[in-house]
Amino acid sequence: MIEVEELTKRYGSFTAVRSLSFSVRPGEVLGLVGPNGAGKTSTLRCLAGIIPASAGTVRIAGHDLAVDPVAAKRALAFFPDEPKLFDYLTVRQHLAFVARIYGVARYEALAKPLLEELELVEKADVLPGELSRGMKQKLVIACGLLHSPSVIFFDEPLTGLDPLGIRRMKDSIIRRARDGAAIVLSSHLLHLLEEVCTHVLILKKGDKVAGGTIAEVAAQFSDGQPDVSLEEVFIRATGGSET
Amino acid sequence: MIGALLYLRLTSLRNLVVYRIRRLREPKYLIGTAVAIAYFYFVLLQRPAMRNVPAAGAAPAFAGAGMMGMAVLCVGLSALALVRVAFAWIAPADKPALRFSEPEIAFLFPAPVTRRTLIHFRLLSAQFAILFTSVLMAFFFNRFGYLGGNRALRAVGWWVILSTFDLHLNGTNLTLSRLKEKGSGFLPWRAAVIAAIVMYVLAVAWSAAAYASVFPPGDFSSARAMELFFRGLVHSSPLRWLVLPFRIAFGPYLAVGIREFCLAMVPALFLLALHYYWVSNTEASFEEGSIALAEKRAAAKAAAQRGELPKVGASKPRARSGPFPLSPQGPPEIAFLWKNLLSMRSSLLNRRTMLVTLWIVFCLAFGLRPLLAIQARSNGFDIYGPIIVMFCGMLAAYTLLLGPQVARQDLRNDLPNADILKTYPLEGWRLALGELLAPTAILTLLLWVSILVCAVAVDSRGTLPWLTPGLRVTVAVCMGSAAPFLCFIQLIVPNSIMVLMPGWYQASRSRGGGIEMFGQRLIFGVAQLLIALLVAAPAAGAAALIIFSSQWLFGVGPAVAIACAVVLAILAGEAAVGLWWLGWRFEKLDLSTEIR
Numbered sequence: 029m030i031e032v033e034e035l036t037k038r039y040g041s042f043t044a045v046r047s048l049s050f051s052v053r054p055g056e057v058l059g060l061v062g063p064n065g066a067g068k069t070s071t072l073r074c075l076a077g078i079i080p081a082s083a084g085t086v087r088i089a090g091h092d093l094a095v096d097p098v099a100a101k102r103a104l105a106f107f108p109d110e111p112k113l114f115d116y117l118t119v120r121q122h123l124a125f126v127a128r129i130y131g132v133a134r135y136e137a138l139a140k141p142l143l144e145e146l147e148l149v150e151k152a153d154v155l156p157g158e159l160s161r162g163m164k165q166k167l168v169i170a171c172g173l174l175h176s177p178s179v180i181f182f183d184e185p186l187t188g189l190d191p192l193g194i195r196r197m198k199d200s201i202i203r204r205a206r207d208g209a210a211i212v213l214s215s216h217l218l219h220l221l222e223e224v225c226t227h228v229l230i231l232k233k234g235d236k237v238a239g240g241t242i243a244e245v246a247a248q249f250s251d252g253q254p255d256v257s258l259e260e261v262f263i264r265a266t267g268g269s270e271t
Numbered sequence: 272m273i274g275a276l277l278y279l280r281l282t283s284l285r286n287l288v289v290y291r292i293r294r295l296r297e298p299k300y301l302i303g304t305a306v307a308i309a310y311f312y313f314v315l316l317q318r319p320a321m322r323n324v325p326a327a328g329a330a331p332a333f334a335g336a337g338m339m340g341m342a343v344l345c346v347g348l349s350a351l352a353l354v355r356v357a358f359a360w361i362a363p364a365d366k367p368a369l370r371f372s373e374p375e376i377a378f379l380f381p382a383p384v385t386r387r388t389l390i391h392f393r394l395l396s397a398q399f400a401i402l403f404t405s406v407l408m409a410f411f412f413n414r415f416g417y418l419g420g421n422r423a424l425r426a427v428g429w430w431v432i433l434s435t436f437d438l439h440l441n442g443t444n445l446t447l448s449r450l451k452e453k454g455s456g457f458l459p460w461r462a463a464v465i466a467a468i469v470m471y472v473l474a475v476a477w478s479a480a481a482y483a484s485v486f487p488p489g490d491f492s493s494a495r496a497m498e499l500f501f502r503g504l505v506h507s508s509p510l511r512w513l514v515l516p517f518r519i520a521f522g523p524y525l526a527v528g529i530r531e532f533c534l535a536m537v538p539a540l541f542l543l544a545l546h547y548y549w550v551s552n553t554e555a556s557f558e559e560g561s562i563a564l565a566e567k568r569a570a571a572k573a574a575a576q577r578g579e580l581p582k583v584g585a586s587k588p589r590a591r592s593g594p595f596p597l598s599p600q601g602p603p604e605i606a607f608l609w610k611n612l613l614s615m616r617s618s619l620l621n622r623r624t625m626l627v628t629l630w631i632v633f634c635l636a637f638g639l640r641p642l643l644a645i646q647a648r649s650n651g652f653d654i655y656g657p658i659i660v661m662f663c664g665m666l667a668a669y670t671l672l673l674g675p676q677v678a679r680q681d682l683r684n685d686l687p688n689a690d691i692l693k694t695y696p697l698e699g700w701r702l703a704l705g706e707l708l709a710p711t712a713i714l715t716l717l718l719w720v721s722i723l724v725c726a727v728a729v730d731s732r733g734t735l736p737w738l739t740p741g742l743r744v745t746v747a748v749c750m751g752s753a754a755p756f757l758c759f760i761q762l763i764v765p766n767s768i769m770v771l772m773p774g775w776y777q778a779s780r781s782r783g784g785g786i787e788m789f790g791q792r793l794i795f796g797v798a799q800l801l802i803a804l805l806v807a808a809p810a811a812g813a814a815a816l817i818i819f820s821s822q823w824l825f826g827v828g829p830a831v832a833i834a835c836a837v838v839l840a841i842l843a844g845e846a847a848v849g850l851w852w853l854g855w856r857f858e859k860l861d862l863s864t865e866i867r
Contacts, residue, residue, distance in 0.1 A: 073690070076693075076694050077693060077694060078690050078693045078694060078861075079861040080858075080859060080861075097696075097858075098696045098697065098698060099696070100696075101694055101695065101696035101697075102696040104694065105694075106690075106691075106694045108690055108691070112687065112688045112690065112691050113688075114610060114614070114685075114688065115614065116591075116610075116613050116614035117610060117613060117614075118590045121593060121610075121613070124593070124597050124599070125597070125606050125609070125610050127599040128597055128598070128599055128600070128601070128603055128605065128606035128609075129603045129606050129695050129696070129697065130695075130696065131599065131600055131603070132599055133599055133600055134599070135599045153590055154590065155589070155590050
């Protein structure tokens, strides 16, 4: 469960996110969309505890991120757009390292099916430098899912993946949500949101322009027209420009 | 066409200068530039304050010293150039004969220009660096007043030397590439050239020895006598003909007046023209090699900009087993120690480095012994022990002061992964502690070895009655206990600088980068030294006070032990405060806004 109240992020005099409030319940997938510079990444980074919020409250699985960051972080997983891995740790060693950080007892039993699911078994003793981008992304996912997080954040999850990788990533997101995870993902790919997300939040210049289920947001910007695509909704909601 | 290439170079240079000037609006670059300018002003432009140094060329003694200095400089540079060229033939590099950047390859290789034009472009590009270096060298060497001469003429002299050498090296590389392409005869050619170089060196050595043997033995303590010897040596036959190419290249630099300079320039320019003809008429392929190298350099540059360690020339990382089995439960800090030791083994502690280090230590320790024994027999004073103590003391000082800059398998190395680290369910101080454990362990180990060797070697003959075995062990144990704390605190300093000013830190890590980067690195070095002194001062003061005041009561050994306990408490307190602050600051760190 993710609960966000009046979240604000300022960089000096510039406000990247302004008084944002929303919640994501278990099983829901919230798509964060907006033009470049809308504040999507800042929002995600605040939610994951990477950067401190300037104001507002973020609660992850019932824990206030500002008050009890360790407990909140224990429940979440963050997947950046670029897979960030340690150069000198093999796939298996990455899992061992993460298991120790999160205190995952008998992680081998969890790691095995994960490696199998992500087709990394044959690469278990290989360094990241020898992995393709898709494989690296899979390793990041394996590391993130090892502690069975109840809250998951994806920043541009499809960047650099091939068509097969894209399909698998979509399936993986849907499956995690079905298993009860609360998921937030940011993406420019509106077709991904239509396929995967239950809810959508449109941002523009740090402000919430629209939010709710996809149907609700579509209805808000459809002007009475039937079957309006999310792309059209996005353009209408954001005024068709970054500014 | 060459006009377009010249435009590219000049415009790029102008834009670079404008960009660098504009970014001086940022304090980190402005302060870095100011410090670097101050450094260069005092080191390059200010003549050292020496007594009794008359105006240039005024006194014969100093004129002799000046000539001597220049002769030694020229001989040294010639030897270096010879070694460099010989090395190119002995171990030809895989790199292309001429190097181009990625944009140069993208724009120039498909462009309708001849290969010769590309070579001209490359030579022209090198000229910018050569001109800059020439001016710098002229300033640097002319700061010693007794060398005398006009700075502008000296700069032109340097330009001739550096340009000739650059062309010679390019010619050598192109010739090697051409021979390699042809395949057959590559090895015999190389063998022949290497043999020729060896024979040349032997001939020069034989000629010099022959002259020295007939030179009337005299007093070489005066610069004038040395100058006479060198003058005679250089003009003796057959040496004067053997070193003719070097004499021609160095002629303009060594000229003392305008007339002599102009006369020296004629053969020097002729030599330069010959080299140019050689380079521009050697048909050798450089395109494929250039592309591969440019890609590699671009990848290294991108890695450096991401905050990773420069990996130019570094071997590809290999998968290794962990330094110890990592259990999934227990203090998470140990996971960082495990991870960082693993990466350290791949970079710093690889087998080759360890073997080379051990070999050097072995040679120094056992090779020095018989040499110093001979010396000890002649004057009755054995300096083997003091040398070992001095060497270990220096090793300890370097470990403490420079070690933290080398062993950086900590937060600094993990800066590119900061986003991921911050999602871990750990307090900032615990994360910082974990990150600092590996380099602390390595530096502490080095300090312990130094302390142990010092404890054994200091006064090994037992001439100091007060240095009892008990006191020796007590001091060694006390120093050994303080070592991990000192290393830990020393490592907190650069990590704190990194989290406090990540922009500065990242900028200073990029390769090259100009005068402001140099200034920034200078500031970091001085800051590390100052903070080390500041941190050590309370502990050292307390220790001195306790030993001085309590040795009368308990004796030296117990006084040292009491002082050690207090020192450890102070250092532990300082380390705890530093660690807490580092962790707190890391939690607040937002790289997206701070690295620009």
